[in-house]
Amino acid sequence: MAEGENKGLVLLDFWVSPFGQRCRIALAEKGVEYEYREENLRDKSPLLLKSNPVHKKIPVLIHDGKPVCESLIIVQYIDEAWPDRAPLLPADSYARAQARFWADLVDKKMYESGTKLWKLKGEAQEEAKKEFIEILKLLEGELGDKKYFGGDTFGLVDIALVPFTAWFYSYEACANLSAEKEAPKLVPWVKRCRERESVSKSLPDPLKVYEFVCFLKKVYGIE
Amino acid sequence: MAVEVKVFRSWGNPFSYRVELALRLKGVAYEHIEEDLSNKSTLLLDYNPVHKKVPVLLHHGKPIAESLLILEYIEETWQENPILPKDPRERAVARFWCRFLDDKCLVALWMSCWTEGETQQNFMEQAKECLHLLEEELKGKKFFGGDSIGMVDIAASSIAHWLGVLEEVAGISLLDEEKYPNLCKWTEEFLKSDAVMECLPKRANLLALFQTRKQAISSVK
Numbered sequence: 001m002a003e004g005e006n007k008g009l010v011l012l013d014f015w016v017s018p019f020g021q022r023c024r025i026a027l028a029e030k031g032v033e034y035e036y037r038e039e040n041l042r043d044k045s046p047l048l049l050k051s052n053p054v055h056k057k058i059p060v061l062i063h064d065g066k067p068v069c070e071s072l073i074i075v076q077y078i079d080e081a082w083p084d085r086a087p088l089l090p091a092d093s094y095a096r097a098q099a100r101f102w103a104d105l106v107d108k109k110m111y112e113s114g115t116k117l118w119k120l121k122g123e124a125q126e127e128a129k130k131e132f133i134e135i136l137k138l139l140e141g142e143l144g145d146k147k148y149f150g151g152d153t154f155g156l157v158d159i160a161l162v163p164f165t166a167w168f169y170s171y172e173a174c175a176n177l178s179a180e181k182e183a184p185k186l187v188p189w190v191k192r193c194r195e196r197e198s199v200s201k202s203l204p205d206p207l208k209v210y211e212f213v214c215f216l217k218k219v220y221g222i223e
Numbered sequence: 224m225a226v227e228v229k230v231f232r233s234w235g236n237p238f239s240y241r242v243e244l245a246l247r248l249k250g251v252a253y254e255h256i257e258e259d260l261s262n263k264s265t266l267l268l269d270y271n272p273v274h275k276k277v278p279v280l281l282h283h284g285k286p287i288a289e290s291l292l293i294l295e296y297i298e299e300t301w302q303e304n305p306i307l308p309k310d311p312r313e314r315a316v317a318r319f320w321c322r323f324l325d326d327k328c329l330v331a332l333w334m335s336c337w338t339e340g341e342t343q344q345n346f347m348e349q350a351k352e353c354l355h356l357l358e359e360e361l362k363g364k365k366f367f368g369g370d371s372i373g374m375v376d377i378a379a380s381s382i383a384h385w386l387g388v389l390e391e392v393a394g395i396s397l398l399d400e401e402k403y404p405n406l407c408k409w410t411e412e413f414l415k416s417d418a419v420m421e422c423l424p425k426r427a428n429l430l431a432l433f434q435t436r437k438q439a440i441s442s443v444k
Contacts, residue, residue, distance in 0.1 A: 054323060054356060068315045070322055080311035097287045097296040104289060105273065138273065 006065035009034035018163030019071035020059040028198030103160040118174040136183040169206035228253040229281040237381035238290040239278040247418040249301040328353035336393035361405040
């Protein structure tokens, strides 16, 4: 093995993955250089399979040859490995617990619920819409009038949630659900986040996401 | 100065147990509040309006929900007997296995015991795969946390105690000593700890609880 080959940061990722985007945003916030490697999820690289043998999923952050898996764990790792700048979690233990709670909620609910919006039709889709609106309203309530979920500082919960905003266009097109109408208080928060370079550079064009969703629907034989 | 720590829990619930164990390992005095999960108190619903579940930790009147998150809070608040390593990478590994337990392993183990037929077979296959991964992770270590009980060990406590009871009730065998010698040795070491034993629900009572539940499910068919 060539000297230095194992050094540095590599992010194994997939362009449209909101989980991968979380890691990209966190790395950008910390101003840390890394190599981005696009994975073909239908033909996973030996490196990915070796680095995440348990789940075989992206994202994986490989730091000096050692892998870290699971997006929220990666984000916390990034925060702890570069503690001298741009803290992603608050200093106070109780506030940290709250941040982890809401990030965990986004993890548990957003992806599954959002996926149902474009995968299902008819009554099942209507149920999924109700569920999704509930989650949006919960998050809207938690944000309140704050600048970011953690207060004045952009942090873990914002990072956990903002990638899903690139899917709002797709949810509207597929399920006639406007996240902006259902949770209007989130709109200024989305705008504020997108003004951050870390976010604007990491999130895909919503139209491209929609193209991808249409492709997946064809693959799954949906409508 | 009185430290005000309360735990909303349900007797026999392994997630509540995690919180009590962590507090005891750190020598933190607390009061437990028993919840009847079929008739949840207004207090619990106020403190955990999103999930409406136990456990909830109340510290100086402020609530924290979700057992793994509570463990992180306990670790940050009381520094004695650390349950997480200091190194960021090792912490990431510990968090990974905690999530693995919650998202995959314990679900498979639990469902293996409450389902039947082909569904059960599928869950049992998943469960065995999960146990194998944990077996490998334990290689050469006394505990998942190394020389002392750590967060992953605490998260895995249902394997050390609840699993045996569930296997008996369901009439199946998952934690085979021949296949998983490391895990079985780990169980022995884990159950030697005073803190572990102090608040562990009695096996006979857990057995009665699960047998009643099994009968209730069977009688519905």
